[in-house]
Structure formats: C-alpha cells, structure tokens
Amino acid sequence: MSKQMTGAEMIVEALKDQGVDTIFGYPGGAVLPIYDALFQQETVQHVLVRHEQGAAHAAEGYARSTGKVGVLLVTSGPGATNAITGLTDALLDSIPLVCLTGQVPTHLIGSDAFQECDTVGITRHCTKHNYLVRSIEDLPRILHEAFYVARSGRPGPVVVDLPKDVQFALGLYQGPLNIQHKTYQPKLKGDIDRIREAVAMMAKAKRPVFYTGGGVINSGPRASTLLRELVAMTGFPITSTLMGLGSYPASGDNWLGMLGMHGTYEANHTMHDCDLMIAVGARFDDRITGRLDAFSPGSKKIHIDIDPSSINKNVKVDMSIVGDCAHVLEDMISVWRAEGHKTDDAALGAWWKQIDHWRARKSLAYRASASTIKPQYAVQRLYELTKDRDTYITTEVGQHQMWAAQHYHFEEPNRWMTSGGLGTMGYGLPAAIGVQMAHPKSLVIDIAGEASILMNMQEMSTAVQYRLPVKIFILNNEYMGMVRQWQELLHGGRYSQSYSEALPDFVKLAEAYGGKGIRCSDPEDLDRAILEMIDYPGPVIFDCIVAKEENCFPMIPSGKAHNEMILAELSDDAGVEIGSIIDEKGKMLV
C-alpha cells in the first residue's frame, strides 16, 4: 500500500485510487511536475480546456451528470483566479469538486513571487474547504480527505493548493485508508421520532405539497426512486426547484411543474395555499419564496435537509429532519407502511380539483407565430425531437434558461445541468463538455443565449479537439433578454447596454473552430434543422433566430407573493403597465 514516490506521482496515484478517470485542466509553471506525471500514465485522461473557468464548469457538468466528484487541475496565480467563478458556482449549487492548484515553492510563499496568489485565502469563501499542503508527509492524507469532504454531507468544491517543491519531494504514499475524518461526519439518518411525527402530519394533511430541490439529486438516484414511491403512496402534488428537475418525472400525474419566480401558476398557488409543505433537499431560496412574509402563510412546514444551517435560515419551519434525502425518504416510506397510514382522500380530492382549476390557466402558454420562431416553440420542438433519445441538457443563464426549464421536460435525475444559485453566464458549454466526456454516446445539448455563449465560447475549441459532438442551441434574440425584460418591467424600457451589438456570425464561427454551423429563422424549417443538428456527428452551433422581444412568463415580480404572479395574457392586455405592478421596495431586490 505505502510506496515511495514524488508528490506529483502521489497526486496521480490518489486520483486513480479515488476512481477518477477524467480531469479537466490547463498547464503552467507551478503544475509542470503533475503534468509530467500525467504524461507517463494512461488511466487518468486529461482534457485540455481553453480557460480555467471552463475546466471548473466542465468538472461540474461531469459531476452533476455522473454523481461522482469532478476534478480540475490549474496552475498558480491566474490559473487559480480564473477558476474562482466555477468554484463559487459549485459552492452555491452543492456540486462536489476537487480543484488542484499549483503554488509557488513553499520558501517563496509570501514573497509576491511570479504567479503567486494567496489561493487558500482567496478561495476560503468560495469553497466548502481548502488546504495548502506544506509538506509531503501531509499530501496523501489531504488528497483523500479532499475527496471525502467534497462528496460527503452537502457536497461542494474543495481546493488543494500544491507548492511546487512538494510536487517534487519524495515521500510515502498512502491509499485512501478507511480513516474517520476527525471532525467532519455529517449525519445521514434522520431522527426516527421526528420522521414518525412528520409522517403523522402528512396523513392528516388536507392540502399538502412536496417541494423538492437539488438535494434529492445530490443524494443519488435512489433518492429519486424513493421520492416517486412516496408521491405515489400519498397521491400528493409535487413541485421542484430549478435544481431539482428530473427527480420526479415531468410526465408523472402529480407533477405541477417548476415553482418560483418563473414557475407555473399551479405550482406557486399550490405552495401559497397548502396546509402542509414537505420540503425535501431544497433551501427556500429567494427565487423560490418571493416575498418572504407572504410565503405560504397558512401552512405547516416539514424540512428535510442534510445541512442543518439550511433549516430556519430563510423560512421558519415546524418540523426539521436533518439527514440525507434517500435515508429519510426510505424511513418515511417504511413508517407510513408500518403504521398503516391513510391519506384524507376527500380532502385530497378537493385539493386536486382546486389545483386543476389553476392548471387550467395554462400559465406556460404563449402566442404562437407563423413568421418568427418563438423561443418557447424552439425549446418545445427541441424537446419533442430529442425526448426519445439519451439526452442531457445544459444551459447558460437568462430567459433561454427559464424557457428550457419550463418547456423541456425531464424524466430522470442528472439529465439537467444549469447554474442555479450563482446564475453564471458561460456555464453551459463547458458543462456540456464535461457531460459529454462522461457520456460519450449521449446527445448533449447546451440551450444557450447569444450573449452567454460568448462568455466561454473558446471551449468550442476543446469540443473540436476531443471530438465531442456537443450541440450548442442558441436562442438568438440579439438581446441579453433577461436584462432587457427587467429593464422593460422596472426601468421604463430604457435598454441600457442590453442589446447584443456586433454579434459574430455564429455559423462562420462554428466553421472557424472546425465544427458545423446551422442557422434557422423559419418556424417551418425548424424541425428539419434540428434533426440536421442531431444527426451531425461533431460539435454544432445552432443559431436559432427567435422573436427578439419575447418576455419570459409567468413571473412573480420581485417583492411579490406566490399568488401575485404575472401571466403572459395580462402582459398582453393593453393598458396594464407591468412596471407599475412592482413597487419601489421590489425594485431594490434582485
């Protein structure tokens, strides 16, 4: 087990021992020994990105679509600082990452050496944990600990900063011993008495709803299976956050669609009027709650989360269960069965009747057009033409992201990668590359905006190099549409700096990179063009020219409650000024 080797060799050895087959990175002076060790083996494949932010998002896409820890390797100084956005993104969305950063030799630390930066200082606030390895003796333990911390409990990014002299030093390598971490041991099993009480509350509920989030996905596929079982047993309606899409199938009878700022009318009204809310792996984020003091005022709330600090953070709950979603759901199901609980069917029947009434508003409807491609229509067609394939979807950030969440329907977990908490434009393409590396045979599509895609466009080059057939489906409205929408609603239609001027010709751009470009602006031609994209065996940029000034509805305006949504029909009514709906206090919010 313990072998003499250099620090750089230990790093590669530890990656192998942790089951890592792919890492994303970019070389530089402070990581040359590690690159040399990588050169001399074939187990771990290194994917050369074009920017370190791309490495971080690619590792996120890899992690999110596989459930494994994503790994990136970057050099000191600018390599590390370029990775910061991706690390922060992973922290907010609880994605397990290990980021290996080179550092100047230990004797130079603090001297403002070439490409030195205080990586552990800078990343302290955007990682779950970080380490500076000061001696070769600590290296094997820290490497294995980093993986343990990244994937355990509420997952997150971990940085290991590696001074160059430590990479050269000789030492004894240790495998991932079954060491119990000294301090970090998250609780997996929920308190059974609390679970019993929660189940009793569920049996008594008259207007219940499941509100689920990314925690269900993080808990692993079993959590999704158990969630489906519990929903089927109880017959309760279920909604999910942006991050949780796919844990319950969109085709399921009890599915209400996504909730929150751009969630469905039925999901938000169900949340507002329920008498029992069962939050599973969701964190009552402000995109979800809307106005806090008007958030689901009449309900009792059960909150299941692995992170005790999520409980009572934004919303005070009546029953908290700290534990891993899969463990708690499993116990809930067995308690429900063992105690022979029955739901209040009469009450549930009435509740569903009310919900159907809300559903009938068809809040995702939009005005169709025969002459221009409506962005919603584009996503709908993309869904129809890809749903029967083995498809993974990533997105950038903006209106297109919300339309993707509304109109692309997910049946399985781990199929939907999006930047939820941080809302990082430029996430989608590198994430798609990470997904495609993990699933070489699958269809991987980045639903993009023309502004976002330019933020990490350089990764097209990575896709071409590794023959990754990712599809970039740009809803090109020539605007930073989401910004334009807010300016329309809140700032009197003064479109300050939100028009995407001087856009590149995306078809030529694709060709310049060595990929394929397709442009489509005719709704009649859309299906054919999408099929052409799918059938092309390499990377494609699809420039889908859509209606420029379409707004994303429904919408809970900032500072408003769930039952004060704006629907598309209202926005079409002449004389209703949406800007006037949002008050001064709402404008202060983001």
Next chain:
Amino acid sequence: MNAIAALSPYSSSLGKSNIERHTLSVLVDNEPGVLARVVGLFSGRGYNIESLTVAEVAHGEHLSRITIVTAGTPEVIEQISHQLERIVPIHKVTDLSMQDKVIERELAMIKVHGTGDHRSEALRLAEAFRAKVIDATIESFIFELTGSPTKIDDFVELMRPIGLVEVSRTGVAAITRGAQGM
C-alpha cells in the same frame, strides 16, 4: 450584523428588537487558517463580533478554543451556530448563553496618568475593584483587572476623568459551572 439586517429584505432578523448577546465556545483543530475561516464567516455573512479570544487548550491534540461574543436575534444566533458547525476543522460549537450557569472573565490592563489627588483617587478606586498595580511611574499607573466585561467597563469609565491613557483588553473567556465539560 445590524446594518446588514436592516438592509436585507431577506434577513430573518427584520424585526431587530429582540437582539440578544450570546457567548459561543468553539472547539477547533488548531490548523493554519482556522481563525480566518471563523472570522471570515462572521464578516461574509454579516454577523456581529463583540469580542473574540483564541488560544490552544490541548497542545498534544492541537485543539484550540475560540470564545466569541456575538449579538443577534435568536434566529440569527441559531444560524451562526449552524454555520460555524459547517466549517470542516470545527469539532464543536456550544452556545454557552443557553446553559444556565456560565462564567465569563476578561483581563484588562489600564494605563492612567495623574498626579496629586488624581493619583490617590485612582489607587483608592483600584483597591475597591481589586485591580493590581503592575507598573508605576511618578505620574502614571498601569492596573491589571480581571472580571466580567461590565466590571471592566465600569472601572474604565471611572478612570476616564482621572486621566485614562489607554486600555488593552483580552476579550471574553467563558466556561460553564459544575463538573460537566462542553
């Protein structure tokens, strides 16, 4: 915390009437950067630090004890405890103010300038507070005083008109009464 709570519409401490003062005891692995993690948490999330002390308490095991005096609504205090527990090298967080019998002590060194009547007045007050004289010149004293933070506050206020020059305080160390540990 107050400034941020008042600004943030999302903060659970909107009604900032019920602000309480709590003393938290935090047992940590004494590794580089651990104090920065704790302090960074308070600044990053906009919590208050009234006082903070830290020292190694078990050299063999590399354990340090950090005592933090903070203020916030009960919801904020609960958040602070949970957020601290999330920091990987933290062993244990105890809200000592939730225990019924907590002893808090602080040490202060107080430099006072004065001649004549002021000098004897300073000495008389020091005796009443059981402060020790640890340095003296013709025209100054340095007093050492141990006690609760309010006792030190009181003493400092009394020294002000006499000729207070400067004060150096350690911050609060705290422990619970009785046989039980944290």
